[in-house]
Amino acid sequence: MIIKTEYLKIKTKKRKDIVHLTDSVEEFLKRTGIIEGFILVSSMHITSGIVINDYEEGLWEDIYKWLEDLAPEKSDYKHHRTGETNGDAHLKRILVNHQVIVPITDGKLDLGRWEKIFYFEFDGQREKRIILKAFGE
Amino acid sequence: MIIKTEYLKIKTKKRKDIVHLTDSVEEFLKRTGIIEGFILVSSMHITSGIVINDYEEGLWEDIYKWLEDLAPEKSDYKHHRTGETNGDAHLKRILVNHQVIVPITDGKLDLGRWEKIFYFEFDGQREKRIILKAFGE
Amino acid sequence: MIIKTEYLKIKTKKRKDIVHLTDSVEEFLKRTGIIEGFILVSSMHITSGIVINDYEEGLWEDIYKWLEDLAPEKSDYKHHRTGETNGDAHLKRILVNHQVIVPITDGKLDLGRWEKIFYFEFDGQREKRIILKAFGE
Numbered sequence: 001m002i003i004k005t006e007y008l009k010i011k012t013k014k015r016k017d018i019v020h021l022t023d024s025v026e027e028f029l030k031r032t033g034i035i036e037g038f039i040l041v042s043s044m045h046i047t048s049g050i051v052i053n054d055y056e057e058g059l060w061e062d063i064y065k066w067l068e069d070l071a072p073e074k075s076d077y078k079h080h081r082t083g084e085t086n087g088d089a090h091l092k093r094i095l096v097n098h099q100v101i102v103p104i105t106d107g108k109l110d111l112g113r114w115e116k117i118f119y120f121e122f123d124g125q126r127e128k129r130i131i132l133k134a135f136g137e
Numbered sequence: 138m139i140i141k142t143e144y145l146k147i148k149t150k151k152r153k154d155i156v157h158l159t160d161s162v163e164e165f166l167k168r169t170g171i172i173e174g175f176i177l178v179s180s181m182h183i184t185s186g187i188v189i190n191d192y193e194e195g196l197w198e199d200i201y202k203w204l205e206d207l208a209p210e211k212s213d214y215k216h217h218r219t220g221e222t223n224g225d226a227h228l229k230r231i232l233v234n235h236q237v238i239v240p241i242t243d244g245k246l247d248l249g250r251w252e253k254i255f256y257f258e259f260d261g262q263r264e265k266r267i268i269l270k271a272f273g274e
Numbered sequence: 275m276i277i278k279t280e281y282l283k284i285k286t287k288k289r290k291d292i293v294h295l296t297d298s299v300e301e302f303l304k305r306t307g308i309i310e311g312f313i314l315v316s317s318m319h320i321t322s323g324i325v326i327n328d329y330e331e332g333l334w335e336d337i338y339k340w341l342e343d344l345a346p347e348k349s350d351y352k353h354h355r356t357g358e359t360n361g362d363a364h365l366k367r368i369l370v371n372h373q374v375i376v377p378i379t380d381g382k383l384d385l386g387r388w389e390k391i392f393y394f395e396f397d398g399q400r401e402k403r404i405i406l407k408a409f410g411e
Contacts, residue, residue: 044386112181195352249318
């Protein structure tokens with residue numbers, strides 16, 4: 001069994017931002033040499049997540065607006081008694097989930113026609129890490 | 138290590154519908170011959186998801202009503218500028234998540250007493266694919 | 275390939291409660307002897323979930339309040355026609371998700387600096403099971 005690990009480092013310009021990861025995950029796959037297996041893509045920060053959805057900018061706006069409606073920025077989170085100001089970002093990470101498993105078949109990411117992998121940042125402007133960990137044969 | 142892949146094809150009669158998958162996943166497990174391992178069950182379409190929850194029709198109605206409250210059908214999603222009409226379906230897929238990992242122990246799906254696997258369709262009436270990918274020994 | 279399975283048993287004192295699992299998962303990891311691999315942590319009950327987030331009590335209060343806002347306890351869930359009273363707990367489990375995959379690198383849980391693993395109970399006061407299933411080398 002092959003098992004390989006790499007870490008992506010991301011620093012977004014905006015506090016809330018989206019980064020397309022599919023190409024980075026494909027390049028990692030090539031470096032692993034795996035033909036059949038899986039890749040875990042998982043945010044290592046508790047205020048960002050990983051989502052597989054559409055590469056369509058209008059939808060990304062819809063998603064951020066929707067997340068803001070369901071888990072709004074506001075001052076009175078109890079978490080803010082620690083001095084933090086990112087209570088909403090923790091909730092958004094829970095809602096979108098923080099990881100995906102991508103299947104590898106015939107040496108390729110086995111995604112549907114429209115499935116693309118994204119990093120969703122909710123409290124950025126500093127360096128964050130994503131673990132890519134593959135296993136297979 | 139055994140690694141096996143199959144694809145389920147599903148076309149629901151209704152645009153929003155639920156399909157029970159546990160039996161299909163069990164039949165796939167038997168074909169793999171795996172005794173100890175895991176099965177990834179993942180929707181390959183960005184407007185449907187996979188959920189493990191109760192086999193109880195009243196609850197399914199509750200879930201769809203709840204998803205409609207939290208991510209409603211409406212006309213003014215920015216995604217709809219592309220000509221699509223399924224903005225809500227993308228959001229619902231994010232909320233319920235699009236994949237599960239099912240453990241295999243002693244040759245059986247190692248699920249809790251009430252855990253059943255479901256496909257949640259939010260924009261159906263056309264053929265969709267679910268990947269089943271198992272690994273183990 | 276090493277594959278090992280254990281089950282954690284949890285009975286919370288309160289109906290809705292949170293249990294920190296990171297130490298239990300680390301102890302399980304040591305028993306497996308795995309240096310490179312993964313651990314699935316998955317609730318086997320359909321009214322509880324697994325979340326990786328911050329070890330901060332104020333945030334936990336925020337999360338429970340937020341979940342109550344988005345998936346409230348109420349009497350008129352259709353699921354309650356079965357005699358159950360836990361419709362909200364099923365919805366909360368869907369929202370937070372019921373499982374995580376934890377990567378193992380160099381014999382340790384490969385989590386971010388602030389990532390801790392939690393069990394979120396939404397209908398407790400009776401014994402529940404969590405499966406820990408590891409694989410790797």
